[in-house]
Amino acid sequence: MKYFDTPDGLVTLDHSDVRPAGRQRVQRFAWIRWLAWSWLVFLTGCGGCGGGLPGVTGAVTLNGAPLTNGTVQFHPTSRAAIGYATIQSDGSYSARTGNQEGLPAGDYIVTVHANADDGASKIPPKYTDSKLSDKKVTVADGDVDFNIDL
Helix, strand or coil: CEEEEECCEEEEECHHHCCCHHHHHHHHHHHHHHHHHHHHHHHHCCCCCCCCCCCEEEEEEECCEECCCCEEEEEECCCCCCEEEECCCCCEEECEECCEECCCCEEEEEEEECECCCCCECCCHHHCCCCCCCCEEEECCCCEECCEEC
């Protein structure tokens, strides 16, 4: 207990029911910080915590032989991000969306791009344009094995 000398006499002040202004401000905005962190975690997800996108894998062949380089693009027929994959030396690929493995559920038109050593395209123009390609894949809840024969 503290005593203060005033013109009216001695006044006592009990601090048990008084909180400093700084502490009130901290507690008042604590729920805002908690809400901001909650939204941040919700929006960014938990990375590799499971429950990710369905996997889309397969192999690309050109005239019956594995395509040894290039990329595969998955163009969604609805509003979604384009998926992509890098073709490995054995012709295999694994699709990604952004930095996440797999593709969101939906229908996709598939295009393939690969260049020869001289810079010319190895792929017939029909398969490099999403408006012309007849290669289509539907991704549902489970993983999809989709081989692309050109």
